[in-house]
Amino acid sequence: MLINKRLILAHFWLAFAVFGLALILGAWQMFVRSPFNAWHFNPEFYYRSVTAHGSAMGYVFPTLIAMGFGYAITEATLEKPLVGVRWAWAGFALVAVGAVVAMIPVSLGLASVLYTFYPPMVGNPFYYIGVVMVVVGSWIWVALMSINLMIWKRDNPDRPVPLAMFANVAGSYLWGWTAVGAALEIIFLILPVALGLRSTIDAGLARVFFSWTLHAIVYFWLIPTYIAYYTIFPRAIGGRLYSDAMARISFILFVVVAMPIGVHHLFADPQVGAGFKFMHSVFTGLVTLPTLLTIFTICASAEIASRLRGGRGAFGWVRALPWQNPIMLATALSLVMLGFGGAGGIINMSYQLDATIHNTQWITGHFHLIFGGAIVIMYFAIAYDLWPHLTGRAMDHFGLMRTQLWLWFIGMIVTTFPWHYVGILGMPRRMAFYDYANPAISPQTFSVGMSAVGGLILLTSGVLFFVVLIRGQRAERSDAGAYRFSVPIHMPARIPVALNSFGLWLTLMVGLTVVNYGYPIAQLLVLKQTNVPAIYVGASR
Amino acid sequence: MSEQKLFTLRNPWFGAAVGITGGIAVLSFLAGLIWLPLAQPDLKISGIWDAICSAAGVPRAAPQSSVQQPDFKTSSVVLTSEMLTHPDQVSIGRGATLAQRCAICHGPEGVSDANSPNLAGQFAAVTYKELNDFKAGARVNVVMSPFAATMSNQDMLDIAAYYAYLPRVPSNKIDAELAAPRIVVTGAPMRNIPPCGACHGDIDTKAGSPWLGGQSAVYIKAQLEAFASGSRHNDISQQMRNIARQMTGEEIDQVARYYAAQP
Ligand SMILES: [Cu+2]
Numbered sequence: 001m002l003i004n005k006r007l008i009l010a011h012f013w014l015a016f017a018v019f020g021l022a023l024i025l026g027a028w029q030m031f032v033r034s035p036f037n038a039w040h041f042n043p044e045f046y047y048r049s050v051t052a053h054g055s056a057m058g059y060v061f062p063t064l065i066a067m068g069f070g071y072a073i074t075e076a077t078l079e080k081p082l083v084g085v086r087w088a089w090a091g092f093a094l095v096a097v098g099a100v101v102a103m104i105p106v107s108l109g110l111a112s113v114l115y116t117f118y119p120p121m122v123g124n125p126f127y128y129i130g131v132v133m134v135v136v137g138s139w140i141w142v143a144l145m146s147i148n149l150m151i152w153k154r155d156n157p158d159r160p161v162p163l164a165m166f167a168n169v170a171g172s173y174l175w176g177w178t179a180v181g182a183a184l185e186i187i188f189l190i191l192p193v194a195l196g197l198r199s200t201i202d203a204g205l206a207r208v209f210f211s212w213t214l215h216a217i218v219y220f221w222l223i224p225t226y227i228a229y230y231t232i233f234p235r236a237i238g239g240r241l242y243s244d245a246m247a248r249i250s251f252i253l254f255v256v257v258a259m260p261i262g263v264h265h266l267f268a269d270p271q272v273g274a275g276f277k278f279m280h281s282v283f284t285g286l287v288t289l290p291t292l293l294t295i296f297t298i299c300a301s302a303e304i305a306s307r308l309r310g311g312r313g314a315f316g317w318v319r320a321l322p323w324q325n326p327i328m329l330a331t332a333l334s335l336v337m338l339g340f341g342g343a344g345g346i347i348n349m350s351y352q353l354d355a356t357i358h359n360t361q362w363i364t365g366h367f368h369l370i371f372g373g374a375i376v377i378m379y380f381a382i383a384y385d386l387w388p389h390l391t392g393r394a395m396d397h398f399g400l401m402r403t404q405l406w407l408w409f410i411g412m413i414v415t416t417f418p419w420h421y422v423g424i425l426g427m428p429r430r431m432a433f434y435d436y437a438n439p440a441i442s443p444q445t446f447s448v449g450m451s452a453v454g455g456l457i458l459l460t461s462g463v464l465f466f467v468v469l470i471r472g473q474r475a476e477r478s479d480a481g482a483y484r485f486s487v488p489i490h491m492p493a494r495i496p497v498a499l500n501s502f503g504l505w506l507t508l509m510v511g512l513t514v515v516n517y518g519y520p521i522a523q524l525l526v527l528k529q530t531n532v533p534a535i536y537v538g539a540s541r
Numbered sequence: 542m543s544e545q546k547l548f549t550l551r552n553p554w555f556g557a558a559v560g561i562t563g564g565i566a567v568l569s570f571l572a573g574l575i576w577l578p579l580a581q582p583d584l585k586i587s588g589i590w591d592a593i594c595s596a597a598g599v600p601r602a603a604p605q606s607s608v609q610q611p612d613f614k615t616s617s618v619v620l621t622s623e624m625l626t627h628p629d630q631v632s633i634g635r636g637a638t639l640a641q642r643c644a645i646c647h648g649p650e651g652v653s654d655a656n657s658p659n660l661a662g663q664f665a666a667v668t669y670k671e672l673n674d675f676k677a678g679a680r681v682n683v684v685m686s687p688f689a690a691t692m693s694n695q696d697m698l699d700i701a702a703y704y705a706y707l708p709r710v711p712s713n714k715i716d717a718e719l720a721a722p723r724i725v726v727t728g729a730p731m732r733n734i735p736p737c738g739a740c741h742g743d744i745d746t747k748a749g750s751p752w753l754g755g756q757s758a759v760y761i762k763a764q765l766e767a768f769a770s771g772s773r774h775n776d777i778s779q780q781m782r783n784i785a786r787q788m789t790g791e792e793i794d795q796v797a798r799y800y801a802a803q804p
Pocket residue numbers: 214215262264265
């Protein structure tokens with residue numbers, strides 16, 4: 001039962017509009033630094049573009065998807081209108097206005113600091129203020145999710161929280177806590193400098209705060225994808241979810257261990273002790289657990305669906321899956337990308353192995369494969385699945401959808417595999433210009449050229465995606481019925497309170513944060529002489 | 542569901558969750574902050590508390606053990622890029638007089654036919670530094686060292702100013718056709734060799750890097766081999782030794798021929 005359809009649609013449309021613009025920038029970036037482009041542009045434009053692309057794709061796009069999808073889940077699973085619709089619109093407005101406020105200085109070249117901020121670089125204050133507005137807007141959503149769940153629980157003391165809602169609220173709590181790191185960094189360290197109140201900044205501490213956000217933000221992006229795996233995919237292919245409890249445990253594990261592990265982004269930084277880097281590395285190893293659980297559960301669910309359709313044999317059932325179905329295809333492609341990306345991630349999280357690829361193009365390849373590939377392809381699937389219910393119009397261009405999904409998959413592989421490879425060759429990331437005539441760089445020429453071709457394929461897929469959505473928006477009216485999520489094989493009548501509430505897990509999350517981050521942060525706060533002069537980006541020299 | 546208590550040891554979920562999370566935290570703490578630091582002899586950890594402090598990143602005083610001193614003299618000249626770039630006429634005049642003694646080897650115009658290095662047009666800072674190094678014994682050459690031994694600081698400044706003032710005499714061996722070897726233009730990044738031109742001119746000229754154009758090929762080769770073997774070790778921070786050690790014999794021949802044929 002979706003009631004506030006306009007609210008949800010507004011979130012999705014704005015999200016995809018931002019995505020479309022950022023996609024164009026991304027493709028342009030790939031072209032200008034590829035061997036196809038002779039050197040004739042201002043490298044500053046490149047950094048502007050990277051900042052805009054990263055901020056839009058990292059902060060605005062997935063946040064809006066999580067929010068919109070979250071509202072949809074709330075109404076569909078709790079079977080009542082969202083409580084706090086006005087607040088929801090206010091949150092939406094904050095995100096939208098924040099995005100504009102942030103992008104103005106970026107496009108003027110006043111804040112080319114990249115979306116990771118990179119102190120001691122400091123840009124125009126409005127860039128950071130815009131980002132904070134986006135985050136505050138999303139915090140309204142976090143609060144609304146929790147309030148809606150609480151009201152429902154009070155009214156339904158004896159029913160288990162529906163899985164989709166449980167996962168959705170888990171994601172919102174994870175984000176609420178995760179965003180605190182970057183918020184602290186901006187408000188206490190960067191903004192005072194950007195506003196000219198101070199001229200030095202504790203860059204080391206700032207980076208520690210950012211790492212607090214940087215890893216788990218990916219899991220916040222990932223949660224809608226995982227929700228789709230567990231609660232859309234089995235239903236869409238005519239099957240059932242293999243295990244409800246397994247799903248809950250996966251999301252719980254994300255809440256507990258996704259955040260206090262971010263120091264793996266600082267393995268090469270001097271300001272955190274080796275012992276804490278090791279601890280974070282160990283806990284990072286743990287986050288492979290929920291992903292492995294998920295891959296198992298989803299494959300099992302697929303097998304169930306296939307056998308229900310008459311699939312046979314040890315592997316024959318794979319062929320009997322409904323491959324014509326875009327959701328089936330998207331999920332399979334997503335899992336393949338998740339597999340490759342995850343394998344690369346295990347290299348990044350290993351304290352020693354990381355040194356071989358740290359800050360190289362490998363890293364860019366890694367997170368584009370995971371986020372741009374595995375995660376975003378499921379955002380497409382979510383949109384395809386929800387659209388008829390939101391617009392009240394049929395959406396049946398399945399061939400077009402499949403082409404779009406395949407192109408996205410191929411484009412992402414063609415883009416990111418060569419990136420991984422040139423990363424191993426030592427190509428640094430975030431450079432506007434590579435001199436391919438240089439004998440040390442020339443072996444990378446072919447691979448970089450290939451990845452630029454991948455960028456073009458992705459752009460094509462992006463255009464197709466909009467064609468599908470817009471066609472869906474203009475199709476004949478038709479009733480898609482009530483929106484439903486998958487049901488598990490065994491619908492639990494009673495489930496342990498631990499798997500139905502968050503108190504314990506949030507306590508562990510905060511506790512683990514104190515254990516893993518407490519000392520490194522406290523030490524940097526106490527130590528004198530850790531400040532360095534800020535470097536103002538875009539200031540006239 | 543709601544009547545079930547969560548935060549109590551009687552709930553197995555509570556015990557298991559806290560136990561496992563805490564257990565992993567404690568084990569990784571023991572491994573990362575005690576066992577691993579102690580297992581690395583290079584860290585010279587004195588005990589468990591020291592291991593924890595070191596792995597936690599507590600700033601520690603630098604080890605007091607004395608810095609290893611090389612068993613030869615190193616250069617003590619401090620170079621800056623502005624140094625000796627504004628000579629005065631008196632100094633040049635005095636230098637001309639003092640340089641009379643040098644002419645038999647370095648040539649009356651500062652250009653030698655005997656494979657002694659050309660000095661005409663050399664940067665004053667370079668000549669001054671080399672003379673200093675000869676005098677102090679940081680650079681040793683049986684033929685050249687005795688001449689520097691008795692010079693005063695002012696003598697060296699004057700001679701440097703004089704040779705910098707002399708025009709670089711165009712070499713009779715100039716060969717404009719000779720293409721610059723790769724190592725001069727791009728270096729060899731995989732061996733950590735920056736382009737020679739990044740210090741010795743063409744791309745950039747760095748303080749203290751001698752002008753090599755027109756220098757005798759025999760001399761250039763001898764110097765690179767001396768840097769590579771360490772018998773010449775007056776280059777500050779091993780700038781040239783690190784480079785020469787990584788060069789192949791063929792590359793040394795190439796650059797020697799190339800620079801000898803440049804103006
Ligand atoms: Cu990470």
